[in-house]
Amino acid sequence: MLNFTIGPVQSSDIVCSIGAEQVPYFRTSEFSAIMKENDELVMKFAKAPEGSRVVFITGSGTASMEAAVMNCFTEQDKVIIINGGTFGNRFVEICRIHGVPFTEIKLETGKALTEEQLQPYDGCGYTGLLVNVHETSTGVLYNIDMISRFCKRNDVFFIVDAISSFLADSFNMAELGADVVIVGSQKALACPPGISIIIMNPKALERVNSIDVKSMYFNLKDALKNGERGQTPFTPAVGILRQINARLKEIEAVGGVEKEISRIADLAVDFRNKIMGMPFEIVSESMSNAVTPLYPLKTSAHDIFETLKDEYGIWVCPNGGDLKDKVFRIGHLGALTKEDNTTLVNAMKDMQKRGLL
């Protein structure tokens, strides 16, 4: 199968070969050294400021989204949530569950956030802001510089879910003043799912250390303390952490984060060029390099997903909920090439000939 979903994506040979190895015992200095390397490279690639720290959570991206909210906000906060789809809505639900007061800025499907939508909240006493820099469900990349300026001028604690954007779009945690950044193992990191990552700047560390979180598994203070010696409080997904280590070093060896971002950007441009004139609309006002969201003009998006899977051996990424029949998405993350793009486009052209598109 050729995998154009947004995760799990295709892994490199080295990542797969580590998957075949026995998983080592991990309460050792050898494993601690791997974790320390992971910390350093993740912070380097995110351009985290001096004094930042990283925690690896064995869990889905949602685990880290919830952990971040639980460890950084309380009932005393008042946060803004940019809600442009499934993942914005997830932050809304998390704040609701944990009693964190919030206001949501709800966006229509495919729409970018504008300066005008943010301005009314200037000077209103908000203490935090939650955004999925790339709303993966609709393929909208927000203007993170604009949001950063809002947070800076209002002195707002700034949590960025960069799960599907990290390593795919330019990102500078230090310059943006992002306090917390969340990353997943199965997007552009192109490792198996099972690990999510929370990067915290010094301001975030202070906040985390001052809040008494009602959770054992999501106690970031505890994770940070264990992390000082390259360990985790509980048995982590050791195999995936070793795969992440190999992958981070692989990216570094072939030119670093900018090189990986431009490789993914090239793939996205190539694909977008190749589908010109086909019966799709791209509704997203602002796309990430990670994903091209396609609105088929004549057919159900979900039927296209099923046909490509069953008849062409290709996975594209379906949507759920209201968007199920309207939108499907093409991911540009992981071990893909321009030849793979051609294979996909040819399959879609064949479907078009058959009247299935």
Added chain:
Amino acid sequence: MLNFTIGPVQSSDIVCSIGAEQVPYFRTSEFSAIMKENDELVMKFAKAPEGSRVVFITGSGTASMEAAVMNCFTEQDKVIIINGGTFGNRFVEICRIHGVPFTEIKLETGKALTEEQLQPYDGCGYTGLLVNVHETSTGVLYNIDMISRFCKRNDVFFIVDAISSFLADSFNMAELGADVVIVGSQKALACPPGISIIIMNPKALERVNSIDVKSMYFNLKDALKNGERGQTPFTPAVGILRQINARLKEIEAVGGVEKEISRIADLAVDFRNKIMGMPFEIVSESMSNAVTPLYPLKTSAHDIFETLKDEYGIWVCPNGGDLKDKVFRIGHLGALTKEDNTTLVNAMKDMQKRGLL
């Protein structure tokens, strides 16, 4: 390295070979079918009663311990915790964090629970009991039949952490009347760590569905609902779930759960015979087949761990905290043989000659 720890343990060839494969996209009927098979085989091996359900959590065993407590108990409960070591203590901490009223029965290191210790709690209005059937830190397997009788006669909701005991010791969820059973991927299941499993009987399902849990990631109602169609609310550790599938089928193909338990029991007996006369004491009053806890008479347990690792290429399982220098453990789980036992015993005999044991 030869791995005698208690997890991660050595995996079979088929589990390793799946680790080398690309991780497939999972919002598909194909992956749902795998999850349904996993459900059925886990319930079969645990001897779960009719109408039980299974949830796979992407997370450590602790994640499922906490999820079970959060979804099954509230501040209205009054629970007994059998606390014989690190993992008993973990249940104590989880109840403390979540405000679940509890009484702990604290046991000395290596001691089994007695009928006399339980009796004072008869008829005292307890609503729940939490036990780690095998307290992994000290290698004590509790008398689960005795605990089961207590729970039945007091109509107490019965949660069993069987993480290190499942597939290693006989267990019959239906007969014991265990309401919730917790399992990990990296013990006798011998897959990479990253998944834990919660099995619930109909009484547990009722309880879970009646409690409003303050968590998104650990919302078992939501997991159960998604599980009806073989799916999970969030991206799970798809690769490990596929490995679990292959491993469960492998166990089934070579004779089922009883065969696997007796294989592990044989390995444990073989090892225990081979170390007779060596300078170790076994303090556990009641051992699981999973682990042999060794108290070296002359040397630091942690030094033995380090020497075996660095000079013999063998991992045994060290302890933390107060037991660090006192106890180390030999696991009998995973892809090990009697020849491997001989290799380990020969290494220890060599250390003895060198005055290191």
